[in-house]
Amino acid sequence: MKKGFTLIEVLVSLIILSMIAVISSNILQSSLKTERLSSDRLQSARKLNFSSITLKRDIRQIINVPLRDFYGNQINGTFIGNNTDNIMTFNTKIKSISNDISPIKRVEYQLDDNRLIRKQFYSSNPYDIDENIKTVLIEDVSDLDLRFMYQGTWYERWPSVPITERKIPTLIKVEFTKNKKDYVWIIEPNIDYEFKN
Numbered sequence: 767m768k769k770g771f772t773l774i775e776v777l778v779s780l781i782i783l784s785m786i787a788v789i790s791s792n793i794l795q796s797s798l799k800t801e802r803l804s805s806d807r808l809q810s811a812r813k814l815n816f817s818s819i820t821l822k823r824d825i826r827q828i829i830n831v832p833l834r835d836f837y838g839n840q841i842n843g844t845f846i847g848n849n850t851d852n853i854m855t856f857n858t859k860i861k862s863i864s865n866d867i868s869p870i871k872r873v874e875y876q877l878d879d880n881r882l883i884r885k886q887f888y889s890s891n892p893y894d895i896d897e898n899i900k901t902v903l904i905e906d907v908s909d910l911d912l913r914f915m916y917q918g919t920w921y922e923r924w925p926s927v928p929i930t931e932r933k934i935p936t937l938i939k940v941e942f943t944k945n946k947k948d949y950v951w952i953i954e955p956n957i958d959y960e961f962k963n
Contacts, residue, residue, distance in 0.1 A: 817903040818951055824873050825953045827859040830934050834891040842931045849912045849922035852877035857890045877910045911941040
């Protein structure tokens with residue numbers, strides 16, 4: 767009597783092996799997709815964390831000195847913010863490589879084409895609007911809302927009234943939506959809120 771496999775046994779074995787291969791392939795694809803989604807979420811969280819740290823650092827190191835326009839004329843305000851135009855402009859202290867360079871730089875945050883952009887100028891009173899370091903902090907931003915608190919009330923513009931031209935808001939609120947998730951950052955500048963001559 768000869769021992770061996772019948773044709774039916776070989777076919778059943780091939781069917782079982784192909785089913786195992788298909789199931790394994792689906793599990794592998796699902797694992798790779800989950801890993802990719804987790805990696806994307808982690809990367810997005812890192813970018814948001816970096817953006818939050820950058821914005822908070824700039825606001826917490828804010829310098830309450832009068833701003834000037836690009837022609838050298840004094841602007842009525844030491845901090846300019848406008849919810850309608852989605853823009854904030856102020857001077858802040860940024861570490862320089864050299865001690866010969868002033869650490870006070872003008873910074874501007876603006877929503878442009880659904881991106882929150884940070885512009886850092888080379889001085890506190892720049893004369894060229896195009897000379898800056900531009901960084902995209904957050905992409906795919908929608909519904910940006912900037913608010914500025916003074917004496918317990920939130921305002922859409924800063925300075926809100928003439929008395930606030932020489933003051934920094936006591937709180938700054940940045941609300942936005944990214945990937946259908948809402949974010950709210952409330953930041954307190956750690957400075958004397960009024961500029962004194």
